Structures are given as structure tokens and as C-alpha cells.
Amino acid sequence: MKRFIKSRGGMTGFVLLAFLILIGLAGPLLVPFRDAGRHWHDIEYWQDSPAAVPPVWVRGPWNAGKLARSGRLQGKDPVLFESEGGGGRAVWRFMLSKEAKPMRLDLILVIGGEGKRPVLVSSVGDDGAETEVARRLFEVSVGQPARLALSLDGARALTVTEYLLPGETARDSPSIVLVGQVSGLLGTDVSKRDIFTGIVLGLRWALLLGVAVSFLTVMTGIVLGISAACWGGWVDTALNRIYEFFALMPILPFLIVLSAVYKPSLWAFAGLALLFFWTKAFKPVYSMALQIREEGYIEAGKSIGAGKMRRAFVYVLPALLPYGFAVMALSVPGIIMYEAGISMLGLGDGTVVTWGQMLHDALVQGAVINRLWWWILPPGLMIALTGITFALLGRGFERVWSPDRGSRPTGAGPSRSGT
Template identity: 45%
Template structure:
């Protein structure tokens, strides 16, 4: 009876993947050569196997641990860094430039043109961005380039409102009135005299807009709507959620991408506030 109890205790304490190759009474691997045979069937008969490896019990660890497929998470974090910067900087530059030109043109022209353009801006601004992004990702596609385009479409409206109000103040200055009296066209005045005055605001807005783009893309990827062919931080968190990393205590699968998203967002927020304080003397007091 005592032997049965010990054997049962040893059997339940040994992982199943190790139990196949060990003596349950001693919990030691049996000596000898192990041969594994696998039969693979294919219709065409053109099966090839290159660099096959056998992993037992997940005893493969990278710098930050591995995921369910034994992939080194450190490699995913490193590859996700340029992707996050590409998404954040591209979306912020595109949305700021689009909103800047749109708002300055509306504010400079005024009257009916300004009214029509700003009503369209209000329509886009009132639309719920995240549900529409989910619908567009499901219906049109979830390519990373399409996601960047979708984020630009919904990211320019706030910039347009601010740049419009600034353009309405600039167009009342004397050198703008002088340019009109000299016969310069509106487009030339806008690109030569008005937009250069808004460049400091433009650089600060680009820096501040980067975290929003990164977190939005990470949210879409976490919901399973991102591009699965790119190892973004949101895609890593999505895989962690699918395989139950939190329930299994695999903290190394959750914390590194989450920390990288937070650090990157905070860094660009600090950069944006520093640039805003430089170009806006009132914030220095």
C-alpha cells in the first residue's frame, strides 16, 4: 500500500512530457537512444522537412522568455519597435499635415467655404473612431498599411479645428493684407506666409499625436484585427490573451510589450510638451 502511494505521488508530480522518458520511481530519464518516427501524408507527395527540432517541455528560453510557439519574445519586442515608430510617426505626420492644410484653407477663405468645410469636419469628428476602425478592418482588410490609412482619416479633424482658429488670427495681420493688395493668390499666401507661422505648432502636434496612433493600433491588434504578418506589440498581447498567459502566470509574455507601449507613449508625450513649451513662451512662466 505504501509503494502504491509513493508511485502515485511520483506519477502525479512528474510532468506528462517528462513521464514518457523517465522512470516514475526515480524521476530520472532512462538511458538509451530514442527514435521518433512521424508519418506525413500529402496529396502531391512533395513534402520536405528542413531544420526540424524537437522541444521537450518548453525548456527553451530567450532573453525575455518564449511564447506558446517557443518563439523568443525579445525578438518580437525588437521587431515591434520600428513597426510602432513607423505607425506612430507616419500617422501623426499624415494627420497633422492634412488637418493643418485643411484648417488653414478653411480659416483663410472664410464665409461659405469655411462653413462648408467645418461642417464636414464636424461630421467626421462626431463619428466614433474605434467602432468604425473595427468595421473597416473587418470589411476592407487588416493590412498594416490600410490601418495606417484608416488612422490618418480619423486623426486630422482635431488638428484642423485648431489650425483654422490660428489661421483666422494670422490673416488679419498687416503683411497678409499687403500681400492681397499686391495681387498674390490665396494659395501662395497660405503656403508662403500662413503655414510657416504654424510650423512650431506642427512639430509639437506631431510629437503629441504619436502615442495615440501607437495605442490605437495596439488596441486593434489586441482585438485580433491587426496585421498577423507583423510582430507588433499589440499582436504579441493578442497571442498572450488567446493562449491564456495571464491565467497561467506567464508574466514575461504580457509585461514587456505593455511596458514598451507605455514607455514609447510617455516619451513622445514628454517630447511634445517640451517642444510646446519652447515654441510657446507663455508656458514657461
């Protein structure tokens, strides 16, 4: 543990991993769209967002008057006016712009509630004068609000007036969706989906898939490698022939063919990865287990009647676990890269949000041609950052396992050279 703490790369990887895990766990609290995972491909869910706009931080003092920020304004308590003959009006006022010179704004008026709602929409200019923009009779129902698209030039504010019948009170307050030229921390794609939300959702899948598959594949390789070394004979021969078969088979083309023939699934990819990636740990573990089984404490255990099972998984396995942790950490980036490669080719699981799926959508929908850099860079950078994180973590575990160049693994007992 002290060697790991002294490793700058290992501690850097640990801090980055903790940061990524924190973002993944706090994802529902960070993203502006809580149900985006279930509605990623639902057009209606994203209908109020602007399409293919950059993030809000590209809006600075030099272009603040040209780029309007997207957002939502919710109406508060209305101002009520009663008529002499009964009934009256409920008026909501929305402030739209604080700029010295109001810009042209595209917005969507959302009217909720239930029943028929006669509404008058007016814009307010610099001089305070109101100009009628639209007059509509909306028929709305619960869960199905009415929407009215508006385009205003030079408006400071917007007033929404609902006419009330005698004895009728103001119902649900309307809201306004500002369709600006910038939106969110990382912008939106051409399908109006929030990129930052997709990045956070993809992070959770990347960590889950990478860590789980890496753990299973490395533990499988360790168990099979120790078994081949400690049992020997036909077990050794059979496991080495199986290893050679899977090690010599090209992984990516095989995954592409299976993904094209069968329905793509993230869990199917995990199963295929388990079938192929265990070979990365098998041969090193096999060679080290052959060395460890000749140690003095192994021979001592054998002399007092310890069977092959006990010698393999009580004596040899604990000595190889630190190496296994290093291989696990170093295997995670490769698994994430393979999934991203499959998804970029259009053969991934389209029902979940992954970084590879986001890159595929970006390439197919012309993000490169249209220079939508905010759609391409974040998924790619997150894949790189995650890979660097686990690479640094693996190097830290390697220092724990082999602090000195040329050192060889030993068990808990004394080596034969020391007896």
C-alpha cells in the same frame, strides 16, 4: 531651438526617441532569430525553442541548479578512430553541465548532411563512464535534418559517434539544442516564439506607423485648416461641415466594424486613421490662422498683390509649423494605442508583428491565467514607454511654440499692435 534644449522633458523625450530608433535600426543585429518577421507564425521555425519559459535573468545563484539555460551547442572537429578493416568512427563530445550536481536536461540532437548516418549517442556521468542512450540510423537530406529528442538525468557530457564506411570521411557536424527552463532576454510564449525578437520587430512597426500616420494626419489638418481660414466663403463652410461630420463620429467603433467586415491590414488601418485623425489639428489651426491672417505683414503682402495661395502657404503656414510639430509628437501615442486596441480585439493585421498582436495572442492563449508575466508586461511597457517618449517630445515643442502662458502665435513680420 534653445528653448527646446532648455526643456528637460523635451530633451528626455529626444534621448528616448534616439534610443528607440537605434534599437529599431539595429534590430537585425540584436535579435537571435533574424528571419522571425517572415516566420512568426511558422511552427517549424520555432520547433527547437522551449515553450512558455521565463527570461534568463530570473536564473540566479539561488535556483541555478534547478533552471537550465536554453541554448545551442554546435559540434566542432570530431575525433577520428580508424578500424583495421577500413572505415572507422567520428566522435563528437558536448559538455552539458558545469554544476556541482548535474540537473535533468531535455535536449534535441540535430543530425544534418545527406544520406544515411548510423549514430550512437552516449551520456557521460560524473565518474567519466559512458552509458548508451540511443542508437539510430538517420536518413537525412539537405535542408531536412533529423531530430532526436532526449532526456538525460545527471549527465556531464554527451558523445555522438558516427560509424564510417571504408573510404568515407566525417560529414556535417551534429548540433544539440538545450531545451531549458529559461530562454532569451524576455523568455518565450506558448508557441515557442522569442518575446525579445517580437518586441524589437514591433518597435519598428510602431515607429513607422505612428510617425508616418501622425505626419500625414497633422499636415492634412494644417493644410485644410489654413485653407478654410484664408479662403473663407463656401470653402470655409464646406470644410467645417466635413470636420464636424468626422469629429462627431466615434472612431474606435467605426474602426472595429470596418476591420471586422474587411480583411484586416496595417495599411488599411493607416488609411482609416488618416481619414479620422486629421480633425485633431484642423480646428486649432483654423482658429490660429484666422488670427494670423489679420497680422500686419499679411495685410502688407495683400496690398502688393499676393494672392490667397501665397498668403496661405508662404506667410501663414511657416508660422504654424512649430505647432504642427508639437501636435505630431503628441498624436503618435494615440495612433499606436488605437492599433494596439484593434489588434488586441483580434481585428489587426496578423501578417505583421506588432505589440498589439502580441498582447492579443497572450490573452487568447491564457497568459494571464497561467501567470506568464514575461509575455504580457514587455509589450505593454513598450507601448507606455513609446507614448511617454512622444508626449515629452511634444511638450518640448510646445515650449518652443508657446514659451509663455497666454502668448499667441505671430508670423515673421510685426503684429498690428506693434505698427
